[in-house]
Amino acid sequence: NQEFDQNEQPHRRRNPLSGDWVLVSPHRAKRPWQGLEEPPARERLPEHDAGCYLCPGNRRIQGANNPDYRGPWVFDNDFPALKPDGAALKPDGAAQQSQDTAQDPLFASDSVRGLSRVICYSESHSATLATLGQQKVAALIDTWCREYQRLGQEYLWVQVFENKGAINGCSNPHPHGQIWASDRLPTLVAREDQQQRHYTDEHGSKLLLDYAEREWQAQQRLVCHNQDWLALVPYWACWPFETLVLPRFAVQRMPELTGDQRSSLAALLSELSVRYDNLFQTPFPYSMGWHGAPFDGEHQGHWQLHCHFYPPLLRSASVRKFMVGYEMLAESQRDLTPEQAAALLRQQPTQHYLLKEP
Amino acid sequence: NQEFDQNEQPHRRRNPLSGDWVLVSPHRAKRPWQGLEEPPARERLPEHDAGCYLCPGNRRIQGANNPDYRGPWVFDNDFPALKPDGAALKPDGAAQQSQDTAQDPLFASDSVRGLSRVICYSESHSATLATLGQQKVAALIDTWCREYQRLGQEYLWVQVFENKGAINGCSNPHPHGQIWASDRLPTLVAREDQQQRHYTDEHGSKLLLDYAEREWQAQQRLVCHNQDWLALVPYWACWPFETLVLPRFAVQRMPELTGDQRSSLAALLSELSVRYDNLFQTPFPYSMGWHGAPFDGEHQGHWQLHCHFYPPLLRSASVRKFMVGYEMLAESQRDLTPEQAAALLRQQPTQHYLLKEP
Ligand SMILES: O=P(O)(O)O[C@H]1O[C@H](CO)[C@@H](O)[C@H](O)[C@H]1O
Ligand SMILES: O=P(O)(O)O[C@H]1O[C@H](CO)[C@@H](O)[C@H](O)[C@H]1O
Numbered sequence: 196n197q198e199f200d201q202n203e204q205p206h207r208r209r210n211p212l213s214g215d216w217v218l219v220s221p222h223r224a225k226r227p228w229q230g231l232e233e234p235p236a237r238e239r240l241p242e243h244d245a246g247c248y249l250c251p252g253n254r255r256i257q258g259a260n261n262p263d264y265r266g267p268w269v270f271d272n273d274f275p276a277l278k279p280d281g282a283a284l285k286p287d288g289a290a291q292q293s294q295d296t297a298q299d300p301l302f303a304s305d306s307v308r309g310l311s312r313v314i315c316y317s318e319s320h321s322a323t324l325a326t327l328g329q330q331k332v333a334a335l336i337d338t339w340c341r342e343y344q345r346l347g348q349e350y351l352w353v354q355v356f357e358n359k360g361a362i363n364g365c366s367n368p369h370p371h372g373q374i375w376a377s378d379r380l381p382t383l384v385a386r387e388d389q390q391q392r393h394y395t396d397e398h399g400s401k402l403l404l405d406y407a408e409r410e411w412q413a414q415q416r417l418v419c420h421n422q423d424w425l426a427l428v429p430y431w432a433c434w435p436f437e438t439l440v441l442p443r444f445a446v447q448r449m450p451e452l453t454g455d456q457r458s459s460l461a462a463l464l465s466e467l468s469v470r471y472d473n474l475f476q477t478p479f480p481y482s483m484g485w486h487g488a489p490f491d492g493e494h495q496g497h498w499q500l501h502c503h504f505y506p507p508l509l510r511s512a513s514v515r516k517f518m519v520g521y522e523m524l525a526e527s528q529r530d531l532t533p534e535q536a537a538a539l540l541r542q543q544p545t546q547h548y549l550l551k552e553p
Numbered sequence: 554n555q556e557f558d559q560n561e562q563p564h565r566r567r568n569p570l571s572g573d574w575v576l577v578s579p580h581r582a583k584r585p586w587q588g589l590e591e592p593p594a595r596e597r598l599p600e601h602d603a604g605c606y607l608c609p610g611n612r613r614i615q616g617a618n619n620p621d622y623r624g625p626w627v628f629d630n631d632f633p634a635l636k637p638d639g640a641a642l643k644p645d646g647a648a649q650q651s652q653d654t655a656q657d658p659l660f661a662s663d664s665v666r667g668l669s670r671v672i673c674y675s676e677s678h679s680a681t682l683a684t685l686g687q688q689k690v691a692a693l694i695d696t697w698c699r700e701y702q703r704l705g706q707e708y709l710w711v712q713v714f715e716n717k718g719a720i721n722g723c724s725n726p727h728p729h730g731q732i733w734a735s736d737r738l739p740t741l742v743a744r745e746d747q748q749q750r751h752y753t754d755e756h757g758s759k760l761l762l763d764y765a766e767r768e769w770q771a772q773q774r775l776v777c778h779n780q781d782w783l784a785l786v787p788y789w790a791c792w793p794f795e796t797l798v799l800p801r802f803a804v805q806r807m808p809e810l811t812g813d814q815r816s817s818l819a820a821l822l823s824e825l826s827v828r829y830d831n832l833f834q835t836p837f838p839y840s841m842g843w844h845g846a847p848f849d850g851e852h853q854g855h856w857q858l859h860c861h862f863y864p865p866l867l868r869s870a871s872v873r874k875f876m877v878g879y880e881m882l883a884e885s886q887r888d889l890t891p892e893q894a895a896a897l898l899r900q901q902p903t904q905h906y907l908l909k910e911p
Binding site for chain 1: 557562563564565566567569573574576578580581583584586587588589614631632633635636656658659660661663664665667710712714715716719720721722723724725731733737739740741742752755756760763764767788840842844861863875877878879881882883884885886
């Protein structure tokens with residue numbers, strides 16, 4: 196009987212956070228690409244852009260004026276997907292309790308109350324997470340923690356995320372992320388909650404803390420690390436260069452991080468995003484975001500804080516992975532293996548390609 | 554107490570086929586778009602393109618020569634994501650049984666055996682589902698049925714799908730779709746299986762047959778119909794102009810369709826795709842694909858055959874919906890309501906904008 200070669204043979208891997216499988220087709224990385232090439236991202240932007248609605252002092256679309264801010268600055272989205280006043284209103288036939296299955300099974304609806312905020316990372320129009328530097332990333336982390344603290348008092352779920360790059364749906368290159376809070380647990384988070392709870396019930400330990408330890412032992416999917424944090428390409432990654440940022444200590448929610456743990460996180464996020472940019476010598480597009488225990492007043496000991504990076508690029512700055520067709524209808528599929536992706540990210544220098552000394 | 558206005562107020566709706574919720578933010582359709590504009594799709598292509606690896610008589614990348622085919626033509630993908638010889642090989646630690654949870658919960662893997670085929674819809678390089686005409690669409694449906702019949706003898710799951718449009722990952726405009734068969738039930742299909750089974754256990758009827766009847770009564774989400782079929786924007790649609798094609802009679806798998814039901818399906822698919830193209834006067838990009846009962850030798854009475862269309866465009870031929878950030882990390886979100894989308898598609902003429910008589 197032949198031996199199984201995971202770098203050659205199609206196989207499936209299971210994501211323990213979602214329960215979903217991914218189809219891995221490593222041999223397929225060899226196919227030529229004749230489809231859409233993305234336009235190159237602009238690398239050099241001005242420090243201040245008079246036409247940017249996020250730069251300090253500028254006027255926004257709806258007429259508000261930005262303050263002359265320095266460092267992270269947070270404000271309410273002018274076009275929020277969630278509104279704080281939806282509470283009393285119930286859609287037709289919606290049950291009093293969220294996700295009540297006693298509802299009409301074919302037309303189930305639910306009210307939702309929440310808000311959307313925008314968080315500018317820096318006054319500089321041309322900065323990115325990769326070029327901000329560790330100190331300014333630390334200030335960003337502090338701001339995230341404050342927002343979690345404040346919004347978590349009113350809302351069950353606070354979603355901190357960033358869409359980077361025009362090809363990834365970002366409509367303004369000014370470095371910024373978003374915060375959407377709501378009184379409902381979103382679908383994908385509810386699934387992670389259930390999976391982590393089930394694991395802790397079975398094993399008595401935290402899924403993602405056990406996983407971090409196993410990956411630390413195995414080494415082969417690690418991208419970078421320090422005493423507190425690991426960044427790795429998970430065994431079940433869907434996106435070509437997807438990574439997971441994991442604490443090496445037990446922690447449920449971001450505001451619980453100590454000062455030292457915030458500093459070491461800033462170092463790790465800076466290094467990871469520099470490696471990303473260096474991989475294809477381009478401002479690497481991605482969606483990233485944080486998951487932690489919901490703010491329901493419970494301890495939620497099965498939860499472990501973590502951060503997902505989902506970057507779309509596959510082969511170069513202009514060739515992306517499309518999650519279409521088979522992926523939308525059947526199952527996610529990837530070409531190169533997570534181990535190959537991790538090795539490529541590990542090989543990158545830790546100095547940003549645009550910031551090289553002459 | 555105010556009345557709930559689903560065209561103004563954020564709310565959530567539940568997809569009974571997946572169990573997922575979608576966040577509906579109708580008020581957000583008013584926001585201006587300053588992000589990426591897609592390049593326009595080329596509307597007029599030659600009948601035959603010497604550089605196209607799918608046109609009759611041309612040489613393919615790996616060296617094979619296409620026959621001088623007319624009408625639908627199917628061949629094995631030169632770069633298949635699935636291979637038929639994986640059977641005997643098991644990844645490290647994989648259990649003998651698929652999806653066996655007795656496996657290592659953090660590193661679960663599974664072998665998979667299958668194949669990928671390409672199906673050219675027509676010898677004409679410039680045709681699309683929308684311009685083929687009903688008779689040629691009927692020939693395509695017959696070809697799908699033959700492939701299901703044949704591959705269903707060897708594989709548990711046969712996924713027929715099409716990626717249309719460069720912005721949707723299609724690498725060649727020659728009208729074609731794909732068929733991926735495998736001996737494993739893919740993740741999203743397993744979820745639909747479970748949800749339909751649960752509904753039938755509870756209600757004694759088929760989820761999607763009951764749903765078709767309810768939508769027929771309600772009318773407001775219908776796009777087009779005939780005696781056998783409905784096309785509608787489902788109550789829980791994620792993509793702006795997502796549609797579901799539903800039979801109005803009980804049927805588990807495509808090859809079970811009668812000659813008349815195939816003809817009426819050809820008429821419906823033609824009309825639906827013409828309406829799509831007319832909406833933004835562009836060859837409408839989409840991923841579409843079929844779901845029916847798995848080929849496991851059982852009756853699978855809870856299953857109802859259906860087809861999903863997932864088109865990315867939002868506001869015009871050049872402005873798409875990005876499923877990023879909140880959608881990847883928390884929950885799908887949409888702007889205009891499914892009812893608004895259905896009304897826009899219903900308003901379209903049924904004659905294709907490129908085929909107008911002078
Ligand atoms: O096989 P193709 O058409 O080259 O590839 C396309 O469809 C596949 C199946 O949906 C996807 O996995 C690819 O990402 C996409 O580019
Ligand atoms: O709010 P933005 O940045 O304009 O919009 C972007 O992020 C949102 C949240 O991920 C998505 O729903 C939109 O599709 C995307 O274009």
